[in-house]
Every structure is written in structure tokens, then in C-alpha cells.
Amino acid sequence: MINGSNIFGIPFKIYKRKGEYGRQLVMPIGRLDLLAEDAEGNLYIIELKKDSDYDDVFEQIKLYIDWFRKSKYCKKNTKVFGIICLNNPPKKLIDKVKKSKNIRLFEYSISYSEIK
Numbered sequence: 001m002i003n004g005s006n007i008f009g010i011p012f013k014i015y016k017r018k019g020e021y022g023r024q025l026v027m028p029i030g031r032l033d034l035l036a037e038d039a040e041g042n043l044y045i046i047e048l049k050k051d052s053d054y055d056d057v058f059e060q061i062k063l064y065i066d067w068f069r070k071s072k073y074c075k076k077n078t079k080v081f082g083i084i085c086l087n088n089p090p091k092k093l094i095d096k097v098k099k100s101k102n103i104r105l106f107e108y109s110i111s112y113s114e115i116k
Helices: 057-069 090-101
Strands: 011-015 023-027 028-036 043-048 080-086 103-107
Touching: 011 043, 028 057, 043 057, 057 080, 057 090, 090 103
Parallel strands: 043 080, 080 103
Antiparallel strands: 011 028, 023 028, 028 043
16 A cells, blocks of 8 residues: 555555654544545545454544544545455444445455465
């Protein structure tokens, strides 16, 4: 993502401005994992979770989206989206995301194979 790679189906890069970097960005309401932006300047709040045991991640990312919409980061026509990435998302979270227009959900998996 640092180089503008196409991650999550969207070509974006980590947010970077004078003195601000979108990785582990601290805000008055918490610390988000990644803040990215696309070529049009739209913002993407990305929450990476190591497993599926995060019942409040949907509410967390909604709170972050609302905060960013009112913040200095958002210009007049800037859109703000949320991306949640975790392993084995619970059905309750999947259902909430399906009803949302600006939050997307991705599942990751890790596999290992021995090199001989």
C-alpha cells in the first residue's frame, strides 16, 4: 500500500501530509490502524484485527468515519469509507456490513507450507 498497490480492490496509498502519517494514527477518539486515500482524495479507514473476537469493530469504525467527516482531514467533497479486515468474521458482523453503504468487510487467512 505504501507504493499505491491495489489492496482490497482499490488502488490507494497510506495518507501522508506534513507531520501526519496514516499508520497507527492517533485521534481524540482513539487510534486507527491505517488511514489511506485514493486518487480522488477519498479517505479509507482500515481496521486490521488478528482474529474474529471483536464485537465492537463495526461501531468503532462507524465512530471513526463520523469523526473524520467532521474533521480537518475531510475537504468539502471528500468521501469517507471503512474497511474491516479480520479472520473468520462472525455472522452478526457480516450482517451489519451488508446493510452499510460505506463499510466493507474482508477476511484474511494464513497458510503455511514447508519448503523442502
